[in-house]
Amino acid sequence: MLKGLLVLLLFQGIGEATSHYSGLPIPGPVIGMILLFIYLQLSRSELSIGLGDAAHFMIRWLSLLFVPACVGFFFLIKIPNKQWVAVTGVIVISTLVTMIITAFLMKYLMAKSKRFKPKAEQ
Numbered sequence: 001m002l003k004g005l006l007v008l009l010l011f012q013g014i015g016e017a018t019s020h021y022s023g024l025p026i027p028g029p030v031i032g033m034i035l036l037f038i039y040l041q042l043s044r045s046e047l048s049i050g051l052g053d054a055a056h057f058m059i060r061w062l063s064l065l066f067v068p069a070c071v072g073f074f075f076l077i078k079i080p081n082k083q084w085v086a087v088t089g090v091i092v093i094s095t096l097v098t099m100i101i102t103a104f105l106m107k108y109l110m111a112k113s114k115r116f117k118p119k120a121e122q
Contacts, residue, residue: 004054
């Protein structure tokens, strides 16, 4: 698991450096995640085993990532009354769009995974 965490931190660091030195408006962790995905697709190494353990460990603590967002919500109280409708609308619309895109992506990936299974597994 430690190896997996180190690999995740390495790719996040590479992403941060790429974002910082290239001036791209994309967060470093996102660039690092894309680079990790590309590496895993091209290499087919046993690196993914350690990453799986690290990912399962981190998913157990995923709810802690929502704490800063919840704390930030309390600062919205200072927003003037005229802006509450816009803030609420953006939150609702972005949540719905995210759920719809996730559903379509999941449907596409599930169909794709069924299509590429070997004959012995079908």
